[in-house]
Amino acid sequence: MEIRWLEDFIALAKTRHFSRAADAQNVTQPTFSRRIKLLEEEMGLTLVNRQTLPLSLTPAGEEFLLLCEHVTERVRLTRERLHQIADNQARRIVIAAPQSVLSYVLPDWLARHDLQERVEPYLRATSWLLLDYFHALERDECDLAFCYWPQGRCPLALDLSAYEHLCIDTETLIPVSAPDENGRPRYALPGQRRQPLPYIAYHPRGLLHAVLEARLAQASQEVHLMKLNENVQTANIKELVTQGYGIGWLPLRTAQRSLASGELVHAGDERWNVPLELRLYRYREHRHPGLDDLWQQLQETVT
Structure with missing residues (x-):
């Protein structure tokens, strides 16, 4: 019937x-x-x-x-x-972000701008590498990309002429370690040539890996690391570091609660910190009807 x-x-x-x-x-x-x-x-x-x-x-x-x-x-x-x-x-605007941004930055940012009903996180993007975000913007798989970015020159050769960005906030990568029985870092920078520190690293084609490599290459003191593992997601690095497998760099927002509870401790002083920006990118030739209005609204909050 x-x-x-x-x-x-x-x-x-x-x-x-x-x-x-x-x-x-x-x-x-x-x-x-x-x-x-x-x-x-x-x-x-x-x-x-x-x-x-x-x-x-x-x-x-x-x-x-x-x-x-x-x-x-x-x-x-x-x-x-x-x-x-x-x-x-x-009409909803789809935003892609790394897992740590999705978990520790995006919820507060959406609430602060009252965007929970207009902007939808894209969960498939949490394990993407940097280039994946720009390709997704270009093919309209997402409308915005919320990314970490180095302060100063980017160590990756990228043509970003087709994109525009807003600097939303700042972040800092900090070296952390599990504590020993006395509450001191089990692994502390800079390490020794004969006994390099076990290192839980970011994916070699990722932005954070490139930023860290550039920072360590410019350090006034040589650092000695032995890479044990490479990961795309910050949560995996945090878990392995917390379990005592080695040293790793985490965004401060990601590490804050574990530092406060003593589950993690700083593995080095501020010399080893890496300053970052939190940038919001969009494709200039996007086709979303509501994105220009949102972009204008956000521009007014950061200028």
């Missing part, structure tokens, strides 16, 4: 005339009559008394009419609601 059959029956009940009902439903009278007949066959009952002028509904038809009106109204309301959901979804 099709919904349009129910709509046909309602039209027939209103007009009490096959020809006028067919016109109302924008079909020929033979087609309309055949659909009413199919409806009666489906129900196994005569629903229309064709012997009266104007025609009338049988008692079964009167009862069936109530069902038709209820069902079609529910379908109409559901259809409207689904279109509303689709429209709202189309």
